[in-house]
Amino acid sequence: MKDYTYFPGCSSSDGGAKAYGWSAQAVSKILEMNLVELDDWNCCGSTPYSSVEELASFCLSARNLALAEKTGLDLVTPCSSCYVILNRTNAYLKQYPQLKAKVKEALAAGGLAYNGSVRVRHLLDVLANDIGYDSIAEKVRKNLGGLKVAPYYGCQVVRPRYGFDHPEFPQSLDKLVASLGAEPVDFPLKARCCGGSLIISEEDLALELVRGLLDSARKEKAQCLITVCPLCQTNLDVYQARVNRRFGTDYRLPILFFTQLMGVAFGLSEESLGLETNIVPVREVVAKYY
Amino acid sequence: MEIKKQNDTFMDEIRAMPGGENINLCIQCGTCTASCPNAGVMDHTPSQLIAMARAGMKNEVLSSNAMWHCLSCYLCTVRCPRGIKQTELMHALECLAVRNGLSHGRTLTPAMYRSFNDFVYSLGSLPEFGFMTWFHLLTNPLRALKMIPMALSLLKHKRLSIRARRLTPDGTNQLRAILDKAEAMGDGL
Numbered sequence: 435m436k437d438y439t440y441f442p443g444c445s446s447s448d449g450g451a452k453a454y455g456w457s458a459q460a461v462s463k464i465l466e467m468n469l470v471e472l473d474d475w476n477c478c479g480s481t482p483y484s485s486v487e488e489l490a491s492f493c494l495s496a497r498n499l500a501l502a503e504k505t506g507l508d509l510v511t512p513c514s515s516c517y518v519i520l521n522r523t524n525a526y527l528k529q530y531p532q533l534k535a536k537v538k539e540a541l542a543a544g545g546l547a548y549n550g551s552v553r554v555r556h557l558l559d560v561l562a563n564d565i566g567y568d569s570i571a572e573k574v575r576k577n578l579g580g581l582k583v584a585p586y587y588g589c590q591v592v593r594p595r596y597g598f599d600h601p602e603f604p605q606s607l608d609k610l611v612a613s614l615g616a617e618p619v620d621f622p623l624k625a626r627c628c629g630g631s632l633i634i635s636e637e638d639l640a641l642e643l644v645r646g647l648l649d650s651a652r653k654e655k656a657q658c659l660i661t662v663c664p665l666c667q668t669n670l671d672v673y674q675a676r677v678n679r680r681f682g683t684d685y686r687l688p689i690l691f692f693t694q695l696m697g698v699a700f701g702l703s704e705e706s707l708g709l710e711t712n713i714v715p716v717r718e719v720v721a722k723y724y
Numbered sequence: 725m726e727i728k729k730q731n732d733t734f735m736d737e738i739r740a741m742p743g744g745e746n747i748n749l750c751i752q753c754g755t756c757t758a759s760c761p762n763a764g765v766m767d768h769t770p771s772q773l774i775a776m777a778r779a780g781m782k783n784e785v786l787s788s789n790a791m792w793h794c795l796s797c798y799l800c801t802v803r804c805p806r807g808i809k810q811t812e813l814m815h816a817l818e819c820l821a822v823r824n825g826l827s828h829g830r831t832l833t834p835a836m837y838r839s840f841n842d843f844v845y846s847l848g849s850l851p852e853f854g855f856m857t858w859f860h861l862l863t864n865p866l867r868a869l870k871m872i873p874m875a876l877s878l879l880k881h882k883r884l885s886i887r888a889r890r891l892t893p894d895g896t897n898q899l900r901a902i903l904d905k906a907e908a909m910g911d912g913l
Contacts, residue, residue, distance in 0.1 A: 444849050444850040444851075444852070444889070445852065447889060448849070448851075448885050448887075448888070448889040449850070449851075449852045449885060450852055450878060450883040450884070451883075452882070452883065452885075453883075474891050474892050474894075474895035476844075476848040476849060476891060476895070476899050477844045477847075477848060477849045477850045479841075479844060480840070480850075481796045481837075482836070482837035482838075482840035482841055482844075483837075483840070483841055483844060484815050485815050485818040485819070485837050486818055486819055486822045486834070486837050486838065486841065487819070487841060487906075487907075488741065488742065488815070488816070488819050489906045489907075489909060489910070490845075490903050490906045490907060492906075493902050493903060493905075493906040494844070494899075494903070496902075497898070497899060497902055518796075518798075526742050529742075530742055533742055536906070536909050537906075539905065539909065540902045540903075540905040540906040540909065541902055543901045543902055543904070543905035544898040544899065544901045544902040544905075545898065546898070546902070589795075589796070589797040589798055589799070590796070590797075590798065593797065593798035593799065593801065593802050594798045594801045594802055594809070594811070595802060601798075601802040602799075602802065626761070626797075627761050627795045627797035627799075629795065630795045630796060630797070631836070631840075632762075632793070632795055632833065634836050634856060634859065635831065635832040635833040635835070635836035635859075636793065636831065636832070636833065639762060639765060639793070643761060672874065672877070672878065672883075675874075675877075676874070708882075710881065710882065711881045711882050711883050712881070713877060713878075713881055713883075
């Protein structure tokens with residue numbers, strides 16, 4: 435059993451990506467990983483906080499890091515935004531002594547201290563590099579042979595370079611898909627942006643980006659697309675109907691969290707993976723494995 | 725001389741923000757602009773914005789819509805041959821625009837960010853439904869109506885939580901104390 439401190443982030447805990455949290459926990463158990471949720475964590479602040487309140491955004495992350503440091507374990511998150519924001523704080527506290535002094539003072543106001551020792555990791559990194567593709571393949575009970583999957587990384591799991599994979603041509607998710615027996619399609623836009631949170635404030639711009647991704651996946655004849663980020667999943671799945679309305683298209687591409695697809699291959703129940711929460715129905719694609 | 729002085733002050737302000745310190749290294753190659761998914765809708769492209777900042781055009785830079793269209797996709801950052809972190813620079817400019825009261829109304833992104841932050845500050849977590857409803861009501865109640873079908877679909881698929889996740893009372897107080905202290909100290913290095 436490998437132990438990790440787990441930082442679900444708002445979306446995967448109580449938000450729209452609950453199924454990501456459920457499926458992450460479910461496949462972790464199969465792979466003998468123990469994800470222990472960080473006690474009393476707070477929102478990482480994501481892009482909005484770092485965009486308008488710089489110091490406060492570092493303090494939001496620093497509180498989480500200080501709490502995680504007490505556990506002495508790697509801090510694992512399934513969310514690409516949490517991953518970047520927490521790593522960014524770690525990097526900046528090392529790089530800017532004056533910032534570190536300010537954050538230290540702010541943390542002290544809450545009775546906390548952070549020494550900078552926490553390693554922040556994305557769940558994909560842990561699965562690919564700690565567990566490994568061979569161990570994942572060993573747990574497959576329903577080989578996904580014949581299934582064409584578009585492995586979508588999005589931006590922040592690979593950029594900027596906190597990472598474990600190439601910032602523009604990543605491979606880890608492709609290999610993970612292959613270890614389940616499925617076929618990762620060549621997906622040229624796999625590390626391009628889904629529009630992020632601008633889908634809320636500048637919807638038209640973001641829908642254009644989502645359409646590009648759906649179009650690329652369709653050209654490669656993908657039967658489904660998998661994501662490693664709650665916001666990417668939301669933009670591609672929840673907003674797919676709005677893309678169709680806006681551009682007169684007829685996309686009907688199931689969008690799964692990568693842990694949901696792993697769970698299907700591991701023979702886990704539809705309920706435990708939250709497959710009913712996906713807006714574009716996934717049933718047709720996964721039915722033959724049940 | 726007056727212009728030179730003003731220019732230095734603005735550049736100092738930018739360089740004092742984490743991520744802003746390398747702005748002098750730009751060679752105007754345009755790689756960031758060519759990489760940016762949203763460059764086409766920005767008043768000024770990322771490389772133009774850097775050139776303008778260096779020319780001391782503080783008001784023009786800070787009232788541009790450019791940084792508010794940054795998606796934080798970091799493509800520019802990993803491609804810049806001079807190691808400038810443009811994404812962080814964009815965030816620094818957003819912070820400066822807010823500080824100078826220049827974030828304008830032509831894009832709803834500043835209002836969206838503020839709604840987000842208000843929730844995070846008061847709850848310590850982000851209730852997506854509350855945040856989006858609040859943002860739409862603040863900016864365009866009509867669009868809030870248009871979002872109803874999507875909200876219903878999310879509800880049907882068990883993806884909508886009305887209730888927000890709360891920290892423990894101790895955790896809430898601790899976070900508040902930390903953020904209040906941060907606010908009292910102010911941004912910048």
